[in-house]
Amino acid sequence: MFMTLKMTSRWRLLLWFLVPVLVVCSIEVQAQLKGYTAEQLRYQLYYKVLDPAQTLSDSRWMRLEPNENSFGFTDKIYVFKLNIVNLGQQTLPVLLEVAYPLLDHLDIYEGNLAPSSQRYSLGDKKPFSDRVIKNRNFVIPADLEPNKTEIYFFRIQTTSATQFPLNIWNPVDFHEREKMLYGWYGLYFGTMLVMAMYNLFIYSSVRYSAYLWYVVYVLSMTLFQAAIEGLTFRYVWPQSLWWNSISTSFFVCTMMAGVFLFQIHFLDLKNQSPNLFLLSKVAIAVSVILIISTFIVPYQYIIKVGAVLTTSSCIIALFTGYWVWYKGYRQARYFCLAWTVLVIVGFGTVMNYVGLLPRSVFTEYSTQIGSLIEVVLLSFALAEYINYEKSMRYEAQQHALSLQKIHNEELETKVAQRTEELEVLNRKLSDLSATDQLTGLRNRRFLNTYLREELERCQQYKRPMTLMMLDIDHFKQFNDAHGHLAGDACLQAVAKCISVSLRWPGDLVARFGGEEFCVLCETDSAGAVKVAERIRGNVEQLEFRWQNQTMKVTISLGVVVKTPDAGDSIEILISCADDALYKSKAAGRNQVTFYQATCA
Structure with a gap:
């Protein structure tokens, strides 16, 4: 009965963490009008793909489809043209947002690409303080005059995955979206940090290595998510351009190293499966090499290898967990469930980065949702492992002390009975000495x-x-x-x-x-x-x-x-x-x- 209640409370806690999914799924990420209607504004998007040596006239404009916003890893230059018309009778204020904070260079021109035109030079290779609007994404203001076509050009060159999720915002709706989004960020990152600090405290008490590597993994995952959301550049290192350029790949590699170190200790691979133990050690060595390489090798190469390593690591971790569980290692249950959830929901994010899936609400937040569920389940797994170890040690101690207890029980029982009798007598005497016998009141x-x-x-x-x-x-x-x-x-x-x-x-x-x-x-x-x-x-x-x-x-x-x-x-x-x-x-x-x- 106790175990049933304990398991029920854990599942209730996990379901509580799923509530924010409803909030996240209400946040749009497709490029479209935000706060304005098609009766107020009409726009069209075109793009050109150029080699670094080509000029704008070397290729023709192509129509950009609504869901065509992810182009994978490429060294080509993408130029996007936005034609937008204010169909109303009044000037409309808008905010143009490119909702992908990992772009290296983003130049926005108003009217034409001439050097004399209004230009915004943005990107994560520029100090954060240079941004017109201090936001994790790239946002510029614009005033659209009535019945006039405005033209904006967006020139993108980046070593990260090329994405162009453009949103045209009503400023009021933009700020409301930011409030809702930061509420989710507060819940997600707050929960991740609490889980990390809580398990670090447990590690300091029990000195079980799996807890330490769990903390390394959770903190790396948290910083990775903060980096790809542009939050670390916004709040933590806004002036450190070099570190910001490599932090994403660095945290991917430390995250994978933490994963394999965690599974080696938690699943006891050295005893449960020597072959998987060896494979995990090789993966750790590769992760360490990549961690060092992030300071030497260009980002575009490391992040591609990191994406492959992330996918393969998830598959290896999932296979390892189920194999060890199949071999009878009971503590692998939560581990398998946690990685199953992350692999299913995180697969879309990887496919989006390599350009196989368009950017959407699923690809945008699935990793955060999946990682949140995963760290909770892994924490359950650690707690269950510690409880199991405690019960095994207790049983061993009980077995070792059983003979001694048989000899001592009778004496202890007699002493306890006599002590209890004396205590009862003392209480009665004390009570009698303070009580009036006739009335029962105090004397x-x-x-x-x-x-x-x-x-x-x-x-x-x-x-x-x-x-x-x-x-x-x-x-x-x-x-x-x-x-x-x-x-x-x-x-x-x-x-x-x-x-x-x-x-x-x-x-x-x-x-x-x-x-x-x-x-x-x-x-x-x-x-x-x-x-x-x-x-x-x-x-x-x-x-x-x-x-x-x-x-x-x-x-x-x-x-x-x-x-x-x-x-x-x-x-x-x-x-x-x-x-x-x-x-x-x-x-x-x-x-x-x-x-x-x-x-x-």
Whole structure:
């Protein structure tokens, strides 16, 4: 039952992480109008593909289809022409966004490609501070005059995958999209960092190497995703052009090294499958070589090899996990599920980078969604592995100690029983010594100790305390008329009635002696009046049976309310309450009298 509940809670947690998918899937990535309608704006896109030695006149313009925005890895120059017409009667402000932050060089010309025309020189090879609008993507403002065709040229040359996802934004809608998108980023990157820090903390406690390589993998994945989203260039290293140019390939390689190091330790490949262990070590060596090569070899070559390595690593990891699981290694379950999810959803991203799939919501965010699910599942896998190891160690220890426990159990049981008996007796003796046997209330001895403690506390915190002395009216005559047993029954009934009249757990009622009782509570004068009158009224209405007779009694109360100072003592407070009690008796009994003079 416990295991069922535990597994259910894990799946609930995983499903919670899937909620952001709904948010992400509502974010459009296809090039189109954003916030404006076709009745307001009409546009057409054309493009040319040039070799570095060619000029613009060497090729003809071709129509760019709506989903044709990914052109793979190429050293060619792409020039795009945007013809846009404002069909309305008013000038419309727009934002032109090229939503791919990894472009090396992006030159945007207004009107024509002449040097004298308005030009924006963008790209991740330029300092971030040069951008007109500080955004992770490339964004420029424009004002479209009514009934006029505006022409913009976009010249792209890059060593990364060539993509041209152009969006024409209404500025208000653009900023709303940014808010929603950054909400997703906050959830995704925050979760990834929390998972990394949490498991790093566990590693520092258990020193299990798989946790360390898991952290390396998660941090590399997080930084890789931040880099390809343009967030690291925007917030972390906006002036470091060289590092920004190689960071993507660097994190891809460290991510793959972390993957293989993690699976070697987590799946215990050295013992479970020596051949896969050797293959993983070769993959680690290749990853390390590529990590070093990122500082030497041009980016376009490293990233292509990195894309192939990423795909092959996922396939190897998936095959390794299922093979080890098939061989009976139970801890591989979550590992297999995690990599299955990532391979399925991440495949589209790889296909997009190499130009086999157009840029879409699936290719744009599938890796983030898949990696988020994967790191959660891998964390589950680590937790299950640690629990399994703990249970195995526990069973081994239990087996080693079983003989010793057999010899010690009887003695321990006897000692425990005897200790428990003594504790019960001590508690009973302690309780008996503090309890009045007739009424079941606390006795005078307990009252004196409790009064002293409460007095010191109220003196320290300047809190008021209320002390009430209660006496059953004409109790001697009642005793003489009905006998001592009836008197005992009367004391018990009154004691119970006083107890139920007190509503706060901290209030105390004790038998002071004979037919006298004492009530101590922390309240001011107004509260003391209510409590005292409630006790008096309840006793006045009390009826108890004795030998088929209905008996009634009343009580008189003397009350003192005081915020004690250093000169006060319990003897002074009791004396003041006693004086007030005598005044109640002298005034006719069955009433409450407050001590009016200053206690001293």
